[in-house]
Amino acid sequence: MEKPIREVAPVAGESREDAVGRFLAEALPQIVWMANGAGELTFVNQHWFDYTGMSWAETLERGWTSALHPLDRERVEGEAMRSALEGVPFDTEYRLRRQDGEYRWHLSRAQARAMPDGSRQWLGIATDIEERKCAEEELRRERERLELALNAAKMGTWDWDVRTGTVTWSHHLKAAAGITEQAFEPSYAAAMGTVHPDDYARVQSAVERSLRDDVPYEQEYRAVRPDGTERWILGKGRVVRNAAGEPERMLGVAMDITERKRSEADLRRYNEQLEQFAFAAAHDLQEPLRNVRIYSELLLRRSAPVLDEQSKDFTRTIQGSAERMANLVRDLLLYARAVDGERDEVIDSAEAVGYALEELAQRISDSGASVSANGSLPTVRVFQPHLIQVFRNLIGNALKYRSLDRPLEIVIGAERQGAEWVFTVRDNGIGIHPDYHERIFGVFKRLHGNDVSGTGIGLAIVKRVVEHYGGRVWVESAEGEGSAFRFTLPAVPGFTQP
Numbered sequence: 001m002e003k004p005i006r007e008v009a010p011v012a013g014e015s016r017e018d019a020v021g022r023f024l025a026e027a028l029p030q031i032v033w034m035a036n037g038a039g040e041l042t043f044v045n046q047h048w049f050d051y052t053g054m055s056w057a058e059t060l061e062r063g064w065t066s067a068l069h070p071l072d073r074e075r076v077e078g079e080a081m082r083s084a085l086e087g088v089p090f091d092t093e094y095r096l097r098r099q100d101g102e103y104r105w106h107l108s109r110a111q112a113r114a115m116p117d118g119s120r121q122w123l124g125i126a127t128d129i130e131e132r133k134c135a136e137e138e139l140r141r142e143r144e145r146l147e148l149a150l151n152a153a154k155m156g157t158w159d160w161d162v163r164t165g166t167v168t169w170s171h172h173l174k175a176a177a178g179i180t181e182q183a184f185e186p187s188y189a190a191a192m193g194t195v196h197p198d199d200y201a202r203v204q205s206a207v208e209r210s211l212r213d214d215v216p217y218e219q220e221y222r223a224v225r226p227d228g229t230e231r232w233i234l235g236k237g238r239v240v241r242n243a244a245g246e247p248e249r250m251l252g253v254a255m256d257i258t259e260r261k262r263s264e265a266d267l268r269r270y271n272e273q274l275e276q277f278a279f280a281a282a283h284d285l286q287e288p289l290r291n292v293r294i295y296s297e298l299l300l301r302r303s304a305p306v307l308d309e310q311s312k313d314f315t316r317t318i319q320g321s322a323e324r325m326a327n328l329v330r331d332l333l334l335y336a337r338a339v340d341g342e343r344d345e346v347i348d349s350a351e352a353v354g355y356a357l358e359e360l361a362q363r364i365s366d367s368g369a370s371v372s373a374n375g376s377l378p379t380v381r382v383f384q385p386h387l388i389q390v391f392r393n394l395i396g397n398a399l400k401y402r403s404l405d406r407p408l409e410i411v412i413g414a415e416r417q418g419a420e421w422v423f424t425v426r427d428n429g430i431g432i433h434p435d436y437h438e439r440i441f442g443v444f445k446r447l448h449g450n451d452v453s454g455t456g457i458g459l460a461i462v463k464r465v466v467e468h469y470g471g472r473v474w475v476e477s478a479e480g481e482g483s484a485f486r487f488t489l490p491a492v493p494g495f496t497q498p
């Protein structure tokens with residue numbers, strides 16, 4: 001069927017051009033309107049009626065601005081008035097109420113034209129821009145959130161155009177570096193000029209490595225402010241390349257970590273002092289303890305004929321306590337020295353397990369335990385005696401806390417998770433109630449009385465060693481169902497086995 005062609009017939013008093021205009025207005029998906037020089041509405045297209053649900057009479061009676069959002073009305077009326085009076089183009093955004101009550105953002109633009117009789121006529125178009133507005137709003141919120149996060153993290157951003165050499169810094173970064181907007185020089189050389197001379201070569205080669213090998217850039221360094229003070233900065237970035245793989249830009253963030261560095265140093269100092277104290281105390285306690293043990297022994301031996309049974313019992317209690325105290329002192333010394341003598345070496349953890357098993361061979365055979373490895377074990381950067389100690393303590397505990405109901409099975413394994421290895425020493429022993437999963441790693445914390453030998457230092461040493469190398473340790477266990485002690489160690493780049 002042929003499409004009906006609509007007749008563009010002028011209505012009474014209307015020119016042919018106006019009739020064509022009216023026809024076009026109906027065809028447009030926007031609201032089209034006309035007003036006379038006094039600002040009175042003379043025409044709206046069908047779209048207006050469909051959108052607002054208002055009739056022509058209602059539109060005239062209430063005024064078209066009655067369909068505007070109350071918060072926009074006054075502003076838009078003012079602008080319309082100014083346009084009508086001064087003839088300046090009308091160009092504004094407002095929320096317009098749809099007949100279902102929903103407000104949608106519209107962009108309204110109008111232009112005046114001079115009529116043959118000298119009067120002015122306004123022709124306007126209002127376009128629905130709700131979607132664009134939403135996207136803009138989302139973008140604004142996104143920026144706000146980012147700004148908030150950057151602020152909270154005291155983080156600045158930087159952007160280096162590798163080809164032109166221009167460097168841009170966010171105002172946070174300038175503030176952190178103590179550089180004013182005026183004094184800021186947007187060049188790579190100037191940016192590098194803020195790096196402390198002792199850290200310069202390291203930062204420079206990290207940047208070069210990122211550009212060359214496409215590895216992320218990450219460095220902690222000292223920045224020197226113009227007033228000579230120093231701040232610790234953590235810089236992170238990545239390279240953006242063109243289709244040919246050549247570096248185009250490098251962008252990243254920089255964080256002021258001076259406070260963190262300070263507390264780390266404080267903590268290190270504090271720990272060292274504590275270690276020294278524990279060491280000195282434990283060391284100095286040994287001498288008087290030896291005397292207590294020797295003299296109570298002498299007392300029992302030499303004065304046995306003159307001592308009654310109760311006195312002998314008292315002396316034996318003193319001996320037992322001195323014995324336990326000697327053990328505590330010995331273990332405290334072990335704890336204080338747990339990470340002493342460190343040498344930087346990359347070792348095979350299987351070998352460390354092997355040594356630990358050798359040391360425990362007698363106990364393993366006495367208990368009839370089976371020890372097996374689940375897969376092969378990785379290479380790690382740990383001073384070997386330290387790792388042997390970790391395995392000795394964990395395997396030793398598995399032997400000590402075995403269940404009498406079943407033969408003991410110990411399985412040792414490791415799996416790679418991201419940038420670290422997760423080691424596991426699993427047993428099918430008595431297990432540990434979840435209430436104690438954290439406590440047992442504390443110094444001298446035990447769940448057993450003196451019926452089971454031990455001072456409660458073994459796991460504390462494991463924790464100390466593992467954390468010293470940047471790892472974590474925890475236990476997964478349920479009472480009566482065995483335990484899996486897990487600890488992590490950073491993977492050594494370049495070693496991927498097992």
Ligand code: ADP
Binds near residue numbers: 400432456
């Ligand atoms: P100790 O063995 O000298 O008591 P540890 O620090 O090695 O000290 O262990 C602390 C406590 O954790 C132990 O007293 C024991 O109750 C519990 N524990 C450690 N390892 C195991 C294990 N493999 N199975 C069950 N309980 C364990």
